[in-house]
Amino acid sequence: xxxxxxxxxxxxxxxxxxxxxxxxxxxxxxxxxxxxxxxxxxxxxxxxxxxxxxxxxxxxxxxxxxxxxxxxxxxxxxxxxxxxxxxxxxxxxxxxxxxxxxxxxxxxxxxxxxxxxxxxxxxxxxxxxxxxxxxxxxxxxxxxxxxxxxxxxxxxxxxxxxxxxxxxxxxxxxxxxxxxxxxxxxxxxxxxxxxxxxxxxxxxxxxxxxxxxxxxxxxxxxxxxxxxxxxxxxxxxxxxxxxxxxxxxxxxxxxxxxxxxxxxxxxxxxxxxxxxxxxxxxxxxxxxxxxxxxxxxxxxxxxxxxxxxxxxxxxxxxxxxxxxxxxxxxxxxxxxxxxxxxxxxxxxxxxxxxxxx
Amino acid sequence: xxxxxxxxxxxxxxxxxxxxxxxxxxxxxxxxxxxxxxxxxxxxxxxxxxxxxxxxxxxxxxxxxxxxxxxxxxxxxxxxxxxxxxxxxxxxxxxxxxxxxxxxxxxxxxxxxxxxxxxxxxxxxxxxxxxxxxxxxxxxxxxxxxxxxxxxxxxxxxxxxxxxxxxxxxxxxxxxxxxxxxxxxxxxxxxxxxxxxxxxxxxxxxxxxxxxxxxxxxxxxxxxxxxxxxxxxxxxxxxxxxxxxxxxxxxxxxxxxxxxxxxxxxxxxxxxxxxxxxxxxxxxxxxxxxxxxxxxxxxxxxxxxxxxxxxxxxxxxxxxxxxxxxxxxxxxxxxxxx
Numbered sequence: 243x244x245x246x247x248x249x250x251x252x253x254x255x256x257x258x259x260x261x262x263x264x265x266x267x268x269x270x271x272x273x274x275x276x277x278x279x280x281x282x283x284x285x286x287x288x289x290x291x292x293x294x295x296x297x298x299x300x301x302x303x304x305x306x307x308x309x310x311x312x313x314x315x316x317x318x319x320x321x322x323x324x325x326x327x328x329x330x331x332x333x334x335x336x337x338x339x340x341x342x343x344x345x346x347x348x349x350x351x352x353x354x355x356x357x358x359x360x361x362x363x364x365x366x367x368x369x370x371x372x373x374x375x376x377x378x379x380x381x382x383x384x385x386x387x388x389x390x391x392x393x394x395x396x397x398x399x400x401x402x403x404x405x406x407x408x409x410x411x412x413x414x415x416x417x418x419x420x421x422x423x424x425x426x427x428x429x430x431x432x433x434x435x436x437x438x439x440x441x442x443x444x445x446x447x448x449x450x451x452x453x454x455x456x457x458x459x460x461x462x463x464x465x466x467x468x469x470x471x472x473x474x475x476x477x478x479x480x481x482x483x484x485x486x487x488x489x490x491x492x493x494x495x496x497x498x499x500x501x502x503x504x505x506x507x508x509x510x511x512x513x514x515x516x517x518x519x520x521x522x523x524x525x526x527x528x529x530x531x532x533x534x535x536x537x538x539x540x541x542x543x544x545x546x547x548x549x550x551x552x553x554x555x556x557x558x559x560x561x562x563x564x565x566x567x568x569x570x571x572x573x574x575x576x577x578x579x580x581x582x583x584x585x586x587x588x589x590x591x592x593x594x595x596x597x598x599x
Numbered sequence: 600x601x602x603x604x605x606x607x608x609x610x611x612x613x614x615x616x617x618x619x620x621x622x623x624x625x626x627x628x629x630x631x632x633x634x635x636x637x638x639x640x641x642x643x644x645x646x647x648x649x650x651x652x653x654x655x656x657x658x659x660x661x662x663x664x665x666x667x668x669x670x671x672x673x674x675x676x677x678x679x680x681x682x683x684x685x686x687x688x689x690x691x692x693x694x695x696x697x698x699x700x701x702x703x704x705x706x707x708x709x710x711x712x713x714x715x716x717x718x719x720x721x722x723x724x725x726x727x728x729x730x731x732x733x734x735x736x737x738x739x740x741x742x743x744x745x746x747x748x749x750x751x752x753x754x755x756x757x758x759x760x761x762x763x764x765x766x767x768x769x770x771x772x773x774x775x776x777x778x779x780x781x782x783x784x785x786x787x788x789x790x791x792x793x794x795x796x797x798x799x800x801x802x803x804x805x806x807x808x809x810x811x812x813x814x815x816x817x818x819x820x821x822x823x824x825x826x827x828x829x830x831x832x833x834x835x836x837x838x839x840x841x842x843x844x845x846x847x848x849x850x851x852x853x854x855x856x857x858x859x860x861x862x863x864x865x866x867x868x869x870x871x872x873x874x875x876x877x878x879x880x881x882x883x884x885x886x887x888x889x890x891x892x893x894x895x896x897x898x899x900x901x902x903x904x905x906x907x908x909x910x911x912x913x914x915x916x917x918x919x920x921x922x923x924x925x926x927x928x929x930x931x932x933x934x935x936x937x
Contacts, residue, residue: 306854310823420632516665523813565808
């Protein structure tokens, strides 16, 4: 497990630690090699933040408080995962925040306006979300424009479409209540239910979050597709030269973000029954921040899937911890920023120390 | 035959998809809720004036997708249709941009301008330009203490502080001891004034809580967190209908005994008041604000009237909506106009 997931351009990562002692590189101590992993910095940061709030905010020690923090983390974390994979693949997506709302609006309006079982809306929303990802990826690959521009465009388009179409169809800027429609209860069970663990109500999104993280980790470290992601993020030209399907990889990564947006969108719809069309703006930066804190480079080619899990946890922990600690709310955002910068700096320092020869 | 083979291979999935879609449409309709179950009913209409066509601009600080402002706009649209007025609606939460939009209206030589004064200083210059161009300007919604200083003709809205004070008194009547005032947009003056108003009259403790209004899951868990840290909180005061509905869920989840009160209505909120999930709402009648702003400009142009005599604001709130009167308001809220 000490093997580093290096950008594998010319060869996939070696299957075991045996290859490291070929005499050309000096064997470094285990602790240092552990520290050099992208997710260790954020893990330490998350632990530090957790301990900090356990001490300063007694309410955090309660099990149900932790469930609440994990819930907040999971709604960020489910999106931070595909966003992180996309960043490892060398791109990022500014439309991810409003895409969540687009998905929720689509599902709600399809089901309501056509008086269909809500699952029809859920499926249509999935198709729409994947199509948005496909469009982002296709445009990016076809034009060679930076993802900043492409997804900034989609971000603005979706923001406008969310508002205008909702207003056009429902004559309101929020969707109608679908909670009494067929299939709602089943869908709520899948996307927005909670279950009891020793008297503590845990949200199902927490489970989905961890399941998705496990799948993403496996894909990234153990499959060919995982290698392709590192390769296209590391050096696209060389990746293509050694036969990595760059176009497929990039487009599918954008579609994966679409899938995440769909999932979180469904959670929001089935947990709040209606959706306001203006929501979601600014969330894309939180997803990207969670991925970056989780050790994904903005330049691509490095990162992990477990890092963003801790990144999202740290976000949820700080955001709720401030409230649990009962601090002056005027400072809310400033606290958040300071804690996050602190975490990133710790992350950076740990990485530098660990990788120094 | 061979020639057609590739084509039929492409055709098959398409036929399958079309068939699936048809089956889906036929078999998956919902037996309850949805558009089909929606009650019919036309929006309010009061005939149409035969006065000459005039153009009025309504420039607000609405941020995108806010249910409250949608209701203001609907009121304005109905008044415009009735008065034979062409309504130009524009909005920008950024004060500088809002001022530019007013300038745009002046350039179009409109017959009247209605504006909100969320940031009065930024609007000072354009208001005097409009007056210099001979265009009457009225204010609505925000700026109850500033509209006269800027030389506006009339004002329609509620005093946010007064509304907050009214809510604070109501909390006293309900025997509340500790309240939390949930601000969904950090730094919004109107919202701060509401909470400050509550603080002024409420005899118990009140604390402000900032939440991230663009992310509902975050709003929910933040309020849940607050309720868990402090079990003495017996009232959550929300400053917008969607946030009140979320606050009610937080109360449920945290196992707190707190009740929820709110400012402003929407069609789900009246249902929640009926069910008892939310105790009461302070209504500033946004529909009326939009309606009166446009109608007053028509009255001024055609009959020289001004409401409030140019001295006093025309207050549209605070009116309380609770279990006792929700039945009459609910049917209007269902149409999205209350």
